Amino acid sequence: MTEARLPSDERSPADLAREAEELAARVRAGERRAIARALTEAERQSPLSAALLRALQKGLGRALVVGFTGPPGAGKSTLVDAYLRELRRQGKTAGVIAVDPTSPISGGAILGDRLRMTSTLDNEGVFVRSLASRGHLGGLTPAAVRMIDVLDAASFDRIVIETVGTGQSEMDIAEVTDVRVVISAPGLGDEIQAMKSGLLEIGDILVVNKADREGAERTYHQLKAALRMRTGERATTPVLKTTALTGDGVAALAEAIEKVGERRLAAGPQTRRRMRARYLIARAAADLIAEQIRQADTEEIDRLADAVLEGSASAREAAVRLMAERLRGR
Ligand SMILES: Nc1nc2c(ncn2[C@@H]2O[C@H](COP(=O)(O)OP(=O)(O)OP(=O)(O)O)[C@@H](O)[C@H]2O)c(=O)[nH]1
Numbered sequence: 458m459t460e461a462r463l464p465s466d467e468r469s470p471a472d473l474a475r476e477a478e479e480l481a482a483r484v485r486a487g488e489r490r491a492i493a494r495a496l497t498e499a500e501r502q503s504p505l506s507a508a509l510l511r512a513l514q515k516g517l518g519r520a521l522v523v524g525f526t527g528p529p530g531a532g533k534s535t536l537v538d539a540y541l542r543e544l545r546r547q548g549k550t551a552g553v554i555a556v557d558p559t560s561p562i563s564g565g566a567i568l569g570d571r572l573r574m575t576s577t578l579d580n581e582g583v584f585v586r587s588l589a590s591r592g593h594l595g596g597l598t599p600a601a602v603r604m605i606d607v608l609d610a611a612s613f614d615r616i617v618i619e620t621v622g623t624g625q626s627e628m629d630i631a632e633v634t635d636v637r638v639v640i641s642a643p644g645l646g647d648e649i650q651a652m653k654s655g656l657l658e659i660g661d662i663l664v665v666n667k668a669d670r671e672g673a674e675r676t677y678h679q680l681k682a683a684l685r686m687r688t689g690e691r692a693t694t695p696v697l698k699t700t701a702l703t704g705d706g707v708a709a710l711a712e713a714i715e716k717v718g719e720r721r722l723a724a725g726p727q728t729r730r731r732m733r734a735r736y737l738i739a740r741a742a743a744d745l746i747a748e749q750i751r752q753a754d755t756e757e758i759d760r761l762a763d764a765v766l767e768g769s770a771s772a773r774e775a776a777v778r779l780m781a782e783r784l785r786g787r
């Protein structure tokens with residue numbers, strides 16, 4: 458990343474392709490500097506990244522992608538750290554992407570995450586990257602998806618993604634991960650509320666972390682009850698208790714992840730990669746629509762707005778009409 462480079466527009470497609478092939482080969486060989494560089498290119502969606510991702514495609518879809526999500530302060534980073542230790546104990550390797558919390562309260566947690574995880578675990582078998590910057594083309598989750606491909610190509614056995622469960626991002630993450638671990642903890646105030654707002658549905662495994670804390674039992678039973686309400690008596694989603702600080706319950710969590718993971722991996726690499734590509738298409742479509750609407754002239758929008766007000770078209774019909782008009786000929 459420190460080497461001098463020509464501005465992107467001065468590199469020919471052939472140069473980019475050659476550079477991408479070289480970098481891809483080093484990533485496949487597991488070279489840490491190359492992985493770091495490739496992650497940065499993928500995150501920024503640089504001119505090189507498209508060629509790089511193409512060069513990396515062969516043989517992808519091997520690694521199991523595990524998402525850890527939950528409200529701020531539930532102990533996600535600490536638990537990821539403990540899970541990584543467990544993986545290392547089993548001789549498995551892991552790449553981690555900690556996605557920037559969207560909530561301003563967690564602003565300081567990025568550095569915390571980076572320090573906490575890298576100081577203890579950034580070694581041969583583990584690679585940690587915080588996705589800390591915003592405003593890149595296409596948003597955080599598409600960037601994370603591109604980064605998954607890089608880590609996958611680097612042959613990490615497990616890829617872990619940590620996201621804060623407060624907005625759209627964790628729902629997006631649900632679409633691109635194989636196994637979803639939803640973490641709660643006692644004493645967060647509205648932890649069950651947060652769970653009810655959709656997190657419960659996406660979890661393959663629910664975790665009550667900080668089991669050492671008072672109130673953990675209560676949180677556990679609340680979760681169980683909420684789960685039964687959602688899915689009926691036949692609720693099969695495991696609810697586990699962990700104390701990330703000591704590692705208690707983490708081996709059982711790792712085992713539960715493997716169990717779900719086995720089922721998901723059975724779908725085969727192509728199906729799982731397609732799931733991620735499908736997500737990228739949906740995101741691109743949404744971006745395209747938003748862009749088209751921004752570019753539509755006021756007259757066109759006003760005409761449709763009047764139609765909605767008069768009741769001659771629903772908002773949805775108006776949107777379809779707007780898109781049809783604007784995308785015609787593409
Ligand atoms: N008592 C207790 N504290 C814990 C446990 N796990 C994490 N903590 C503490 O909870 C606090 C938050 O932990 P983090 O791992 O940063 O939580 P997080 O969910 O990653 O937080 P954000 O990334 O900011 O959303 C820290 O002070 C941890 O030391 C646990 O099992 N027991």
Ligand SMILES: [Mg+2]
Nearest residue numbers: 533534566570
């Ligand atoms: Mg964290």
